[in-house]
Amino acid sequence: MSVSTARRYARLTTVLCGVSLHRLTAYRMDFLIGAASFVIRIACQIALISVIFQYVPSLGGWTQQQALFLLGFSLLPRGLDRLFTDQLWILAWQLVRTGDFFRYMIRPVNPFYSLLSERFLYPDGFGELATGIAIVVTAAGAMDLDLTLVQWLLFLPLVLCGALIHTFIKAFLASLSFWMTSSLNVMVAVNQLSEFTAYPLNLYHPVLRGLLTWVLPFAFTAYIPARYLLTGDTGLLLWTLPVTALTVLLGYGTFRLGIRRYEMPGS
Amino acid sequence: MIRAARRYAPFALAGLHAVTQYRSTIVLSAITAAAATALQVFLWREVYVGGSAPAGLPFVHLTSYIVLAQILGLLHTNRIDELIAGEVYRGDIAVSLVRPVNYALSCLAVNLPTAAVSAVLAGVPVLAGFSLFASLPVPTAANLALFAVAVLLSVALAFQINFLVGLAAFVTTNTWGIRTIKNALVAFLAGQVIPLALFPADVVTLLRLLPFQGLIDSPLRLLLGGYGDWADAGRILAVQAGWVVLLTGVMSLAWRRSLRKVEVLGG
Amino acid sequence: MIVAEHVSKHFKRHRREPGLRGSLRTMFSSQYDLVRAVDDVSFEVPAGVKIAYIGANGAGKSTTIKLLTGIMRPTTGQVRVDGLDPHRRRVEVAHRIGVVFGQRSQLWWDLPVLDSFRVLRHIYEVPRAVYDRNMRLFRDRLDLGALGNTPVRQLSLGQRMRAEIAASLLHDPAVLFLDEPTIGLDLVLKQAVRDLINHVNAELGTTVMLTSHDIGDITGICDQALVVDRGAIVHQGTMRELLRSVDTRAVTFEYAAGSVTEAEALQIIAAELPDVRAIPAESGRIRVEYPVERWSARQVIAVLLNRFDLTDVLVPDADLETLLRRIYAGSPAEPVSVGDGA
Numbered sequence: 001m002s003v004s005t006a007r008r009y010a011r012l013t014t015v016l017c018g019v020s021l022h023r024l025t026a027y028r029m030d031f032l033i034g035a036a037s038f039v040i041r042i043a044c045q046i047a048l049i050s051v052i053f054q055y056v057p058s059l060g061g062w063t064q065q066q067a068l069f070l071l072g073f074s075l076l077p078r079g080l081d082r083l084f085t086d087q088l089w090i091l092a093w094q095l096v097r098t099g100d101f102f103r104y105m106i107r108p109v110n111p112f113y114s115l116l117s118e119r120f121l122y123p124d125g126f127g128e129l130a131t132g133i134a135i136v137v138t139a140a141g142a143m144d145l146d147l148t149l150v151q152w153l154l155f156l157p158l159v160l161c162g163a164l165i166h167t168f169i170k171a172f173l174a175s176l177s178f179w180m181t182s183s184l185n186v187m188v189a190v191n192q193l194s195e196f197t198a199y200p201l202n203l204y205h206p207v208l209r210g211l212l213t214w215v216l217p218f219a220f221t222a223y224i225p226a227r228y229l230l231t232g233d234t235g236l237l238l239w240t241l242p243v244t245a246l247t248v249l250l251g252y253g254t255f256r257l258g259i260r261r262y263e264m265p266g267s
Numbered sequence: 268m269i270r271a272a273r274r275y276a277p278f279a280l281a282g283l284h285a286v287t288q289y290r291s292t293i294v295l296s297a298i299t300a301a302a303a304t305a306l307q308v309f310l311w312r313e314v315y316v317g318g319s320a321p322a323g324l325p326f327v328h329l330t331s332y333i334v335l336a337q338i339l340g341l342l343h344t345n346r347i348d349e350l351i352a353g354e355v356y357r358g359d360i361a362v363s364l365v366r367p368v369n370y371a372l373s374c375l376a377v378n379l380p381t382a383a384v385s386a387v388l389a390g391v392p393v394l395a396g397f398s399l400f401a402s403l404p405v406p407t408a409a410n411l412a413l414f415a416v417a418v419l420l421s422v423a424l425a426f427q428i429n430f431l432v433g434l435a436a437f438v439t440t441n442t443w444g445i446r447t448i449k450n451a452l453v454a455f456l457a458g459q460v461i462p463l464a465l466f467p468a469d470v471v472t473l474l475r476l477l478p479f480q481g482l483i484d485s486p487l488r489l490l491l492g493g494y495g496d497w498a499d500a501g502r503i504l505a506v507q508a509g510w511v512v513l514l515t516g517v518m519s520l521a522w523r524r525s526l527r528k529v530e531v532l533g534g
Numbered sequence: 535m536i537v538a539e540h541v542s543k544h545f546k547r548h549r550r551e552p553g554l555r556g557s558l559r560t561m562f563s564s565q566y567d568l569v570r571a572v573d574d575v576s577f578e579v580p581a582g583v584k585i586a587y588i589g590a591n592g593a594g595k596s597t598t599i600k601l602l603t604g605i606m607r608p609t610t611g612q613v614r615v616d617g618l619d620p621h622r623r624r625v626e627v628a629h630r631i632g633v634v635f636g637q638r639s640q641l642w643w644d645l646p647v648l649d650s651f652r653v654l655r656h657i658y659e660v661p662r663a664v665y666d667r668n669m670r671l672f673r674d675r676l677d678l679g680a681l682g683n684t685p686v687r688q689l690s691l692g693q694r695m696r697a698e699i700a701a702s703l704l705h706d707p708a709v710l711f712l713d714e715p716t717i718g719l720d721l722v723l724k725q726a727v728r729d730l731i732n733h734v735n736a737e738l739g740t741t742v743m744l745t746s747h748d749i750g751d752i753t754g755i756c757d758q759a760l761v762v763d764r765g766a767i768v769h770q771g772t773m774r775e776l777l778r779s780v781d782t783r784a785v786t787f788e789y790a791a792g793s794v795t796e797a798e799a800l801q802i803i804a805a806e807l808p809d810v811r812a813i814p815a816e817s818g819r820i821r822v823e824y825p826v827e828r829w830s831a832r833q834v835i836a837v838l839l840n841r842f843d844l845t846d847v848l849v850p851d852a853d854l855e856t857l858l859r860r861i862y863a864g865s866p867a868e869p870v871s872v873g874d875g876a
Binding site: 027029030031033034036037038040041044047048051052054055056057058059060123124185186188189192193196199203204205208 | 292295296298299302303305306309310313314315317318319320321438439440441443444445447448451452454455460461465466467
């Protein structure tokens with residue numbers, strides 16, 4: 001991608017985000033509900049953790065604060081992803097079936113970008129991101145967590161890789177709708193699985209753990225980076241970059257293949 | 268009664284037909300339910316093994332509770348909230364109002380068979396699967412009978428809650444956010460995420476006064492013998508029934524106010 | 535400007551069987567029905583022309599437009615828009631074309647109309663001066679300013695179509711593809727849309743390709759016609775040539791009530807004008823359909839003036855309607871000049 005193209009997309013993104021924020025102020029109620037929906041869901045998860053730790057001092061070797069840190073960290077890539085890619089849900093649900101996908105094909109920008117741009121900065125992501133930050137900060141404070149310089153430097157890249165993994169697993173699943181007309185069910189099921197990564201992965205059966213690490217690599221969005229930040233244990237951390245790259249290639253490649261066979265129904 | 272059955276039968280048939288069309292949905296909901304169950308079983312077993320065993324729910328009943336809570340959750344999953352919200356958003360609700368049937372009952376007729384079929388088709392294999400790994404105690408005939416009554420009441424409650432949530436579409440366009448809030452709150456307050464018995468005593472007392480506990484906690488308490496004497500069992504059913512009656516009143520009130528809004532907005 | 539060379543588009547349709555067993559079987563079998571939506575079609579449209587793409591439902595009109603706009607790829611053959619393959623060089627082509635699908639929206643559903651246009655301005659990199667000029671044009675001609683801050687999803691169909699058409703013209707496209715562009719518009723707005731398209735064509739030399747079931751759109755906008763039947767081109771030429779190929783025209787008249795009965799009137803016409811079909815029309819009128827090789831409108835009207843106490847005479851524009859009705863019914867109008875490649 002040339003510099004001028006990159007600059008063009010950056011400017012477009014700014015414009016689209018501005019328009020979205022403008023819309024947020026117009027639909028304040030929607031924004032609050034969207035943000036609240038995540039706060040409430042996460043509150044339920046926090047409650048689960050505190051009920052559990054009423055009965056046990058540690059869970060699979062994780063203390064309560066560490067478990068909370070993991071939960072909070074898992075929300076960061078997830079929220080970042082949701083801020084920009086909510087439209088993938090609509091693709092999975094109905095854009096192919098109704099034929100409305102055509103509009104991303106007639107605009108002079110990358111169709112994937114064009115698709116995502118329709119829901120930049122939808123309100124729900126803000127709630128997730130804000131809650132995630134709050135939990136991470138609180139839990140880290142309670143533990144007196146002291147990150148090394150390397151850990152500080154890696155923090156944002158790890159969140160970014162996690163977000164990319166989320167995005168392109170979703171892109172892969174949503175693109176299946178080009179073949180199945182709707183892939184919402186698969187996406188809902190996988191999304192539910194992805195929420196498991198908010199808890200210590202070592203609690204689960206090895207099969208489930210393997211699935212979440214190598215097949216649907218959600219482990220790289222929370223468990224693996226959070227463990228590294230908490231304990232300095234690099235474990236599978238080095239795999240993060242190749243796994244992210246592979247996920248991006250697979251997700252985007254499937255999308256391109258889907259476009260090639262796209263058939264717009266009806267008149 | 269028979270005439271009513273005949274009038275709503277087409278809705279029910281249409282709903283059932285949709286189920287056979289979406290076999291993949293059932294398979295996926297079975298997988299999701301199984302995975303969610305597995306997650307919780309792993310989580311809580313760790314708690315029971317690793318710490319002071321909670322008194323509210325004996326270990327022998329733990330797996331039964333978690334599996335059945337998931338299956339009841341499937342039975343309560345109806346898309347009435349989504350259906351109503353969609354019709355309001357698109358303005359189709361005006362068309363639905365023209366039909367010579369009670370709107371709420373037709374919603375129920377469309378969704379009830381679907382929910383029942385998917386709960387059975389997805390639930391039985393999940394139950395069978397888990398009974399292979401863990402010995403699930405067989406309930407007594409009396410408890411089974413009490414459970415059956417409680418399940419009927421729970422289905423009514425689930426329908427009423429979803430119907431009311433669907434009507435929220437008259438107030439906000441972010442019905443997705445509202446539904447997310449509802450799903451999280453209901454799963455939490457009903458005892459699907461955490462068995463209610465495991466909460467601190469004061470919280471349990473409070474939660475058992477709400478309508479949500481009637482969805483999962485009540486039926487399972489009756490099935491697993493988690494009540495004192497017959498009077499206690501009767502009280503559990505009475506709270507459920509009381510909420511059904513109360514919510515029926517709220518529903519008709521909310522419905523009438525929504526209709527007035529349709530008239531004003533023209534749908 | 536637009537070129538199609540032996541273009542075909544075939545769809546595979548999963549053969550579905552009814553019932554549970556049938557649908558299970560289809561899950562495991564790979565039986566397809568082949569649908570030839572467009573079959574070996576060739577044509578060329580020069581720049582600046584406003585051409586109507588005419589054919590019955592299912593004749594492949596929309597499919598052709600989707601091929602020309604790069605939404606889908608042809609199965610075989612080639613399409614070119616402004617010299618470029620619209621699917622392979624989609625982004626470049628998208629800059630040069632405007633598209634309206636009357637049944638669908640390309641606007642941002644949740645954004646107010648004006649915000650949509652601001653976004654489009656950046657997406658299409660429209661220079662400020664062009665943007666301002668076009669927005670002024672849309673305000674004057676389509677009353678776009680009145681839509682202001684309403685989100686698109688709350689617009690009526692007519693309002694939304696106005697916005698869609700304006701959106702397709704915002705970046706001064708070289709080619710404009712319109713698929714049923716006046717659906718849902720009232721008569722005044724239909725006329726406004728036609729005027730706007732003609733204005734843009736006259737000012738900027740925009741090439742226009744239109745499909746419509748609205749005869750007013752075709753006669754009001756287009757100077758050329760391309761007739762497709764079952765996926766193949768059966769006629770291409772100017773609108774005038776197409777109309778000249780109409781072998782039957784009609785005159786409708788109304789006469790003073792009570793002067794003659796309807797049966798008598800029909801008899802008179804049959805006697806005076808052989809080979810003519812007289813059909814009673816609504817509210818006591820009579821429609822006279824005459825073959826053009828035998829009679830002229832003047833002759834028919836002369837007879838009518840002579841024999842009836844006329845209160846009203848309608849001589850509709852060359853009867854495209856009859857022609858189209860035949861095309862849509864599947865039987866090609868005769869005589870047709872078969873694809874001479876213009």
